[in-house]
Amino acid sequence: MSLNFVFIGAGNLATQLSTAFQNKGFKIIQVYSRTKESAKNLAGSLSTNFTTSVQDINKSGDIYFVATKDAVVDEVLSQIDFNNKLLVHCSGSLPLSVLEKYSENIGVFYPLQTFSKTRNVDFNEIPIFIESNSEKNEELLIRIAKQISDNVSVVNSEKRKLLHISAVFACNFVNHFYTIAADILKSKDIPFEVLKPLILETAKKVQEMEPEKAQTGPAVRFDENIIKAHLNELNEFVNYQQLYNSISKSIFEYYKK
Amino acid sequence: MSLNFVFIGAGNLATQLSTAFQNKGFKIIQVYSRTKESAKNLAGSLSTNFTTSVQDINKSGDIYFVATKDAVVDEVLSQIDFNNKLLVHCSGSLPLSVLEKYSENIGVFYPLQTFSKTRNVDFNEIPIFIESNSEKNEELLIRIAKQISDNVSVVNSEKRKLLHISAVFACNFVNHFYTIAADILKSKDIPFEVLKPLILETAKKVQEMEPEKAQTGPAVRFDENIIKAHLNELNEFVNYQQLYNSISKSIFEYYKK
Numbered sequence: 037m038s039l040n041f042v043f044i045g046a047g048n049l050a051t052q053l054s055t056a057f058q059n060k061g062f063k064i065i066q067v068y069s070r071t072k073e074s075a076k077n078l079a080g081s082l083s084t085n086f087t088t089s090v091q092d093i094n095k096s097g098d099i100y101f102v103a104t105k106d107a108v109v110d111e112v113l114s115q116i117d118f119n120n121k122l123l124v125h126c127s128g129s130l131p132l133s134v135l136e137k138y139s140e141n142i143g144v145f146y147p148l149q150t151f152s153k154t155r156n157v158d159f160n161e162i163p164i165f166i167e168s169n170s171e172k173n174e175e176l177l178i179r180i181a182k183q184i185s186d187n188v189s190v191v192n193s194e195k196r197k198l199l200h201i202s203a204v205f206a207c208n209f210v211n212h213f214y215t216i217a218a219d220i221l222k223s224k225d226i227p228f229e230v231l232k233p234l235i236l237e238t239a240k241k242v243q244e245m246e247p248e249k250a251q252t253g254p255a256v257r258f259d260e261n262i263i264k265a266h267l268n269e270l271n272e273f274v275n276y277q278q279l280y281n282s283i284s285k286s287i288f289e290y291y292k293k
Numbered sequence: 294m295s296l297n298f299v300f301i302g303a304g305n306l307a308t309q310l311s312t313a314f315q316n317k318g319f320k321i322i323q324v325y326s327r328t329k330e331s332a333k334n335l336a337g338s339l340s341t342n343f344t345t346s347v348q349d350i351n352k353s354g355d356i357y358f359v360a361t362k363d364a365v366v367d368e369v370l371s372q373i374d375f376n377n378k379l380l381v382h383c384s385g386s387l388p389l390s391v392l393e394k395y396s397e398n399i400g401v402f403y404p405l406q407t408f409s410k411t412r413n414v415d416f417n418e419i420p421i422f423i424e425s426n427s428e429k430n431e432e433l434l435i436r437i438a439k440q441i442s443d444n445v446s447v448v449n450s451e452k453r454k455l456l457h458i459s460a461v462f463a464c465n466f467v468n469h470f471y472t473i474a475a476d477i478l479k480s481k482d483i484p485f486e487v488l489k490p491l492i493l494e495t496a497k498k499v500q501e502m503e504p505e506k507a508q509t510g511p512a513v514r515f516d517e518n519i520i521k522a523h524l525n526e527l528n529e530f531v532n533y534q535q536l537y538n539s540i541s542k543s544i545f546e547y548y549k550k
Contacts, residue, residue, distance in 0.1 A: 105514060106511075150494055155502065163487045195483060198483065202483075205471075205537075206471055207492070208512060210492075212540060215505050217463040218505065232499070238464045241412060243489050244412070246475070253460075254363075254461065257362055259364055260364075262457075265454070269455065282536065
């Protein structure tokens with residue numbers, strides 16, 4: 037497939053996705069970002085052009101991938117004439133319909149993963165969720181997705197939103213808990229290092245067991261002495277103390293069913 | 294080292310630790326548990342003896358490892374005469390001093406990991422934290438720990454309690470969030486499977502980056518539209534809705550610093 041892509045957005049997702057596409061032979065002809073540094077860096081690493089001006093967005097793209105913060109999608113797209121070219125966003129939470137105003141050919145290309153600019157990920161196993169307004173566009177997006185991943189499926193906007201919420205729990209909130217753990221350890225000068233094998237094993241465990249069955253720790257054992265002692269110990273971290281309390285209660289409630 | 298161990302407790306930790314010891318040539322001469330099935334199963338897999346009666350606990354052990362629920366430690370130990378043999382507990386939260394009543398030779402042997410009976414773990418990288426009431430006992434426990442792990446250190450009871458609290462966040466609460474994510478997906482018949490690459494990558498990321506810098510998602514981007522939409526979507530999961538809200542706030546607060 038010889039297709040020319042334009043990337044609108046140059047953040048974590050745009051960086052990783054455009055790189056994965058280029059590695060499979062797709063051509064990224066331009067990167068747009070409002071932030072010059074981001075646009076320049078990504079274009080540089082892809083050896084392509086960049087612009088920070090919506091007026092200069094290249095008209096000859098076959099597909100326009102929108103990978104900006106959800107909050108600015110409308111603001112950016114409303115300034116561009118896509119001439120009914122295929123316009124695709126990569127957001128978990130935005131419905132397909134947000135693109136209807138801007139082109140007659142629209143789609144969603146949502147890779148379910150956490151991306152950072154500096155950490156390369158193997159797209160092969162990343163689930164990619166496709167949605168489109170026509171069978172022809174859907175088929176094209178599926179074919180493209182299958183070039184970079186073995187795990188491609190079609191879902192509607194409603195299911196995708198739920199996927200995104202579940203990902204917030206399983207990734208964003210999880211990572212915040214890693215941060216909290218690191219913060220607690222720091223108060224006694226203990227390096228975060230000590231938690232790494234535990235963190236990895238916790239994630240590996242649920243690759244094979246249902247998480248419901250993998251649960252360990254004082255809350256699922258209803259060990260109230262430990263919970264009280266821990267809450268007491270967290271007196272100097274009031275915010276973490278409240279979280280400890282409400283999550284322990286949530287575990288209690290889940291398992292008393 | 295030719296040493297005879299007695300295990301008091303036959304749960305997740307006892308199962309994995311006694312097996313690791315036996316694999317390195319230590320002899321487990323007996324397993325005690327109040328639950329016959331647990332005692333029998335573990336003794337069976339170790340090809341050793343078991344008892345469910347404190348009166349029948351073997352007097353010829355060199356070290357007695359206590360790996361029961363914290364809440365029952367006192368109840369069980371108060372019925373046994375250890376004849377001042379080395380008595381060691383494996384708890385993150387109990388101080389060393391809880392053992393003072395029961396022997397003149399006491400210690401702590403705390404492997405920082407999540408254990409399940411059916412999932413074997415490689416002890417090699419698991420941090421093991423040692424504490425004891427004498428240099429001689431401490432040295433012996435360190436030597437034993439080094440037979441099964443490359444990551445052995447000495448910490449006092451106060452630091453160990455904090456290690457345990459951080460592990461509750463980084464493992465137990467994290468796993469509960471995997472469960473919540475699975476539960477949310479189930480409501481739309483989406484298999485948990487789709488989250489596995491994300492979960493693994495989230496854990497792998499912090500093996501190399503500080504968790505603080507690995508944070509992604511709507512909360513750290515201050516994307517209030519998405520957060521509102523997610524909270525709205527969670528109307529049918531009131532408990533998860535509250536957690537979503539308080540953790541998003543915690544992320545806000547952490548990064549606005």
